[in-house]
Amino acid sequence: MPPSTPAASEPTLADLGEFGVIDRLVALFPQDEQVLVGPGDDAAVLRVKVGHVVVSTDLMVEGRHFRRDWAGAADVGHRAAAQNLSDINAMGGRATALTLGLAAPPHLPVSWAVEMAAGFAEECAQVGAVVVGGDLTRADQVVIAVTVLGACTQAPLLRSGAEPGDVVALAGRQGWAAGGLAVLGRGFRSPRALVEAYRRPQPPYAAGREGAEAGATAMIDVSDGLLSEAGHLAHASGVHLDLRAEAFDLPEPLQAVAAATGVDALQLVLGGGDDHALLATFPSTAALPMGWIVVGEVHEAGWSGAEGPAVTVDGAVHEGATGWTHF
Amino acid sequence: MPPSTPAASEPTLADLGEFGVIDRLVALFPQDEQVLVGPGDDAAVLRVKVGHVVVSTDLMVEGRHFRRDWAGAADVGHRAAAQNLSDINAMGGRATALTLGLAAPPHLPVSWAVEMAAGFAEECAQVGAVVVGGDLTRADQVVIAVTVLGACTQAPLLRSGAEPGDVVALAGRQGWAAGGLAVLGRGFRSPRALVEAYRRPQPPYAAGREGAEAGATAMIDVSDGLLSEAGHLAHASGVHLDLRAEAFDLPEPLQAVAAATGVDALQLVLGGGDDHALLATFPSTAALPMGWIVVGEVHEAGWSGAEGPAVTVDGAVHEGATGWTHF
Numbered sequence: 001m002p003p004s005t006p007a008a009s010e011p012t013l014a015d016l017g018e019f020g021v022i023d024r025l026v027a028l029f030p031q032d033e034q035v036l037v038g039p040g041d042d043a044a045v046l047r048v049k050v051g052h053v054v055v056s057t058d059l060m061v062e063g064r065h066f067r068r069d070w071a072g073a074a075d076v077g078h079r080a081a082a083q084n085l086s087d088i089n090a091m092g093g094r095a096t097a098l099t100l101g102l103a104a105p106p107h108l109p110v111s112w113a114v115e116m117a118a119g120f121a122e123e124c125a126q127v128g129a130v131v132v133g134g135d136l137t138r139a140d141q142v143v144i145a146v147t148v149l150g151a152c153t154q155a156p157l158l159r160s161g162a163e164p165g166d167v168v169a170l171a172g173r174q175g176w177a178a179g180g181l182a183v184l185g186r187g188f189r190s191p192r193a194l195v196e197a198y199r200r201p202q203p204p205y206a207a208g209r210e211g212a213e214a215g216a217t218a219m220i221d222v223s224d225g226l227l228s229e230a231g232h233l234a235h236a237s238g239v240h241l242d243l244r245a246e247a248f249d250l251p252e253p254l255q256a257v258a259a260a261t262g263v264d265a266l267q268l269v270l271g272g273g274d275d276h277a278l279l280a281t282f283p284s285t286a287a288l289p290m291g292w293i294v295v296g297e298v299h300e301a302g303w304s305g306a307e308g309p310a311v312t313v314d315g316a317v318h319e320g321a322t323g324w325t326h327f
Numbered sequence: 328m329p330p331s332t333p334a335a336s337e338p339t340l341a342d343l344g345e346f347g348v349i350d351r352l353v354a355l356f357p358q359d360e361q362v363l364v365g366p367g368d369d370a371a372v373l374r375v376k377v378g379h380v381v382v383s384t385d386l387m388v389e390g391r392h393f394r395r396d397w398a399g400a401a402d403v404g405h406r407a408a409a410q411n412l413s414d415i416n417a418m419g420g421r422a423t424a425l426t427l428g429l430a431a432p433p434h435l436p437v438s439w440a441v442e443m444a445a446g447f448a449e450e451c452a453q454v455g456a457v458v459v460g461g462d463l464t465r466a467d468q469v470v471i472a473v474t475v476l477g478a479c480t481q482a483p484l485l486r487s488g489a490e491p492g493d494v495v496a497l498a499g500r501q502g503w504a505a506g507g508l509a510v511l512g513r514g515f516r517s518p519r520a521l522v523e524a525y526r527r528p529q530p531p532y533a534a535g536r537e538g539a540e541a542g543a544t545a546m547i548d549v550s551d552g553l554l555s556e557a558g559h560l561a562h563a564s565g566v567h568l569d570l571r572a573e574a575f576d577l578p579e580p581l582q583a584v585a586a587a588t589g590v591d592a593l594q595l596v597l598g599g600g601d602d603h604a605l606l607a608t609f610p611s612t613a614a615l616p617m618g619w620i621v622v623g624e625v626h627e628a629g630w631s632g633a634e635g636p637a638v639t640v641d642g643a644v645h646e647g648a649t650g651w652t653h654f
Contacts, residue, residue, distance in 0.1 A: 036379060037418075037483055040486075041483075041485050041486055041487075041563075042414040042415075042417035042418055042486070042546075042547060042548050043381045043414045043415055043417075043418050043420070043475075043477070044381070044382050044383070045380070045381050045382075045418070045479070046379060046381075047378065047379055048377075048378055048379055048380050049378070051374065051375055051376070052363060052374050052375055053373050053380050054370045054371070054372050055370055055371050055372075055373065055426060056369060056370035056371070056460060057427075057461060057462050057472070058462050059430050059464045059466075059470070061430050061464055061465065061466045064465050064466065065464070087370045088369075090369040090370075091364075091368070091369055091370050091372070097382070099382060099474055101385070101386045101472055102386075103388050103470055133382060135385050137386045137388055137391065139386075139388045139391065140390075140468055141467055141468070143386070143388075143430055143466060145428055145472030147384055149380070149382065149476075150370070152372070156363070156364055156368075156370075156372045158364065159368050159369070160368075219369075220369060236367070236368075
């Protein structure tokens with residue numbers, strides 16, 4: 001039975017109605033002392049102590065960013081939250097509050113929405129953030145729209161601060177989710193560790209702030225592919241990044257998938273996103289916090305004959321790892 | 328030619344690609360002094376001077392909340408912004424910044440996205456708010472996801488503060504957009520004033536703050552139907568609202584549509600949303616600011632034999648104006 005066809009006895013969004021569903025979802029969202037007005041009014045109101053707010057927004061579309069037969073509802077909720085929390089992480093910040101918009105077909109089981117929202121709230125709770133508002137409406141496919149608010153205790157860490165002479169460093173697993181996706185795309189469910197990594201990423205939530213405190217000069221969240229995100233950082237900073245292939249961990253499950261599918265394991269690492277690893281640059285004298293590994297060096301734009309800001313691997317343009325594009 | 332099939336020469340989102348389109352959209356969004364980090368990094372950063380932030384989020388789905396053959400792209404952008412700005416208005420606040428998420432099919436003309444975003448930014452500029460971030464991705468139908476941030480100069484105005492003895496008051500046009508929708512739904516394009524009111528609402532943006540300053544006790548944005556929003560306010564406050572039919576303006580275009588379609592003009596006013604009028608309660612001694620008109624009275628819950636919080640019109644339950652439900 002396809003996931004969009006619930007058992008006859010299972011209540012759907014249409015059965016329960018907008019406000020009935022919203023009541024069930026809101027009940028899943030604990031509030032905290034920063035919340036002056038929580039869900040249920042025209043808007044929420046949050047206390048802001050630090051003089052600024054960091055904000056980011058992302059959409060996840062069924063069939064594009066997730067499939068209901070590849071990941072459970074709770075997994076999808078975890079992923080939707082992780083993707084947004086990671087953006088605050090990449091600013092060196094701490095997420096404080098999120099809004100969750102859900103557009104869905106009327107025949108969607110209420111249980112799917114409830115489990116998704118519960119997974120979403122659980123992921124947020126990992127970093128101490130709360131869900132303060134949302135919207136629920138009807139659409140042909142499931143679309144999850146998230147906005148996250150946060151704060152930095154230091155100056156926000158941008159993509160544009162990398163300097164020639166800096167080192168390039170990575171925090172968090174990288175390539176695991178891409179490996180899981182490769183497996184699922186071929187109809188398999190193992191190696192389990194990779195499939196789980198795709199379904200429920202484990203972003204290095206402490207690494208953003210710790211990297212910032214250690215003096216990181218630029219940082220970006222690897223959501224759409226390592227080389228493509230490295231390219232964004234290189235362009236924003238006006239520099240050249242050269243990565244070293246041997247610096248990357250190629251753990252056993254990645255090698256197993258590579259062997260089984262004929263994909264190069266390094267390719268999964270360089271092209272993969274969805275793990276929400278962080279890529280950053282640090283002065284070469286900086287002591288890197290735990291969890292960060294050096295994977296390359298920053299050169300001036302034009303290094304090694306490249307035209308303008310660019311990314312190379314071992315001094316050469318790397319073929320076939322262009323990252324995820326949305327169109 | 329259906330609106331989803333662009334002329335062959337017209338570039339589509341797929342032609343220009345994610346980053347090409349984003350560049351065009353971001354160019355439409357002027358920033359201001361509150362913006363410490365604008366679009367283009369992992370997140371935006373806004374200066375917050377008042378110790379709190381007001382936040383609300385909404386989704387608009389093609390075919391559900393708008394049709395591309397009923398409203399131009401710029402109109403859809405204006406409506407998407409208005410719907411969200413109005414939520415801050417209903418808190419007695421001032422909107423400062425918004426994010427704009429767009430999910431769309433690859434064959435959508437770039438010009439549609441650009442005109443929508445331009446209309447969106449224009450509406451935001453009316454209240455001095457700026458667009459600081461967004462997301463662009465692929466979906467089968469157009470979905471617009473907006474989050475608005477703002478601030479209040481007084482305590483946020485909730486739905487829950489109405490007291491028996493208060494008066495009920497309305498600010499802004501009401502029923503006009505519903506009249507326009509009724510006309511469009513029958514394949515007509517006039518009365519022009521109503522069709523335009525549907526396409527591009529004119530929310531009373533000053534009325535929220537002015538109402539708050541005049542001592543309003545509760546306030547709500549009429550987006551889904553006057554009686555249904557009045558019901559939300561009545562429940563949140565634990566009171567009974569009795570509206571007076573004769574208090575509502577029934578302007579000539581509404582009467583013309585009523586005569587032409589057989590719909591009662593008062594019904595368009597009581598059941599209609601989308602104008603983003605404000606409904607509020609004030610102490611009976613308050614001097615109402617310009618633009619607010621008294622349309623009813625607040626009684627204790629259980630008034631006139633009703634069970635619990637409820638809304639009546641001239642003391643009786645009003646049939647057939649249940650408001651918009653999303654499922």
